[in-house]
Amino acid sequence: MADDALDLARALIARASVTPDDAGCQKLIGERLAAAGFAVEHLRFGDVDNLWAVAGDSGPLLCFAGHTDVVPPGPLEDWSHDPFAATLDDGWLIGRGAADMKSSVAAMVCAAERFRARHPEHGGRLAFLLTSDEEGPAVDGTRAVMDWLAERGVAIDYCLVGEPSSTDTLGDTVKNGRRGSLNGHARVRGRQGHVAYPHKADNALHRLLALLADLAAHHWDDGDEFFPPTSFQVSNLEAGTGAENVIPGIAEARFNWRFNPKQDEASIRRHVEQRCVAHGIPAEAIAWRLSGAPFITREGALIDATRAAIREHAGLDTVLSTAGGTSDGRFIAPTGAQVLELGPLNDTIHQANERIVAEDVARLSDIYEDIVARLLN
Structure with a gap:
């Protein structure tokens, strides 16, 4: 036995x-x-x-x-x-x-x-x-x-x-x-153009990077006796044609929050949507998937x-x-x-x-x- x-x-x-x-x-x-x-x-x-x-x-x-x-x-x-x-x-x-x-x-x-x-x-x-x-x-x-x-x-x-x-x-x-796990997929649209004529283009990557830097710098919470603070991590970033002289018209990123009970899906989404507005990105540019609370x-x-x-x-x-x-x-x-x-x-x-x-x-x-x-x- x-x-x-x-x-x-x-x-x-x-x-x-x-x-x-x-x-x-x-x-x-x-x-x-x-x-x-x-x-x-x-x-x-x-x-x-x-x-x-x-x-x-x-x-x-x-x-x-x-x-x-x-x-x-x-x-x-x-x-x-x-x-x-x-x-x-x-x-x-x-x-x-x-x-x-x-x-x-x-x-x-x-x-x-x-x-x-x-x-x-x-x-x-x-x-x-x-x-x-x-x-x-x-x-x-x-x-x-x-x-x-x-x-x-x-x-x-x-x-x-x-x-x-x-x-x-x-x-x-x-x-x-x-911890809970919340995934986001951002797809930001701008206008492709020549790097020598930036005024004729809208760099989607610049706006997306500004949003990601904002979210990465944000202090979400301090956690508690059982949970560490909520963390935000960018896992994938994609933009451009591969050419050095082309301003990207589309930029995409995938990211994740591991969050404690001080947050929920709604509170995180509200904050992100507010920051999207600040960076000229429509809230609907982000698709969400909750893996678990x-x-x-x-x-x-x-x-x-x-x-x-x-x-x-x-x-x-x-x-x-x-x-x-x-x-x-x-x-x-x-x-x-x-x-x-x-x-x-x-x-x-x-x-x-x-x-x-x-x-x-x-x-x-x-x-x-x-x-x-x-x-x-």
Whole structure:
């Protein structure tokens, strides 16, 4: 049993489930959960496979959430081993998804199996929400499943997301929230002309650069005890014909805000639209896309249980953090659920030779089981 979670992690990694292809991962997981007494439903939305499984009849609902899809491996020559061979080498588990996040999913499944076997009459309900669309557009995955659950009146009370949260050692960091992410795409029109006759042209790039400099210099906020200040970053800039003597008539930029709860989409857009007016740019020149709003669990039974379980099995006082990108927790937290992210080390995610310490899979599974027992027993 000690190697059960590791064996399952390797079986999942061996399936090349590059977004949105699940490659049979959820079928394997569903069969195991069904054998453990879970009612399993496979939900296909668009090109995305999702799984919802629940055990227990009533009481608080604790959900394990995660994804079975992975990012592409990239150039195979950059890997020391086949990225889908799930190689064990000198104490490491190496493969695409080892850290993000098939090991967590395997640890969750085995934790649930043990908990159900040891506590067949447990209180509350234990559930799984898995998708093959976390690394992609994230439209037909967890977001769609949450809508499906809402239509059926199902509300999640506690949610553990298996994202790789740890920094230096397993359990040292838990994500209790994430910043929001707002994307903007500006397309500014001017009038193309010869650089020797600027009065006959309207340099679109000059106006766009002035706006971007304005936004980059703006102090958005100071953050709070859990969140850093809101940040603005320009990620792409394009203008010109390639010729040195042509004033560009069109200039484009893409940019992003990572924002804390002191901001929202509306407040950021209002400020940007005001600055657009100041620089002679129509507000409609900017197209917007909200990737997710900020969310946080500041206190509660889930944090208490997670701290206690990590202290018991890892001997650590874990740190709460909101750093990093966003996660599917952004679709679950707005329903009122307490949400935490707990998983293995994240230092190699999305890289060649993605890896974790092999023994951490079983250790993580023990921590998960302990959390469930504290909340549902």
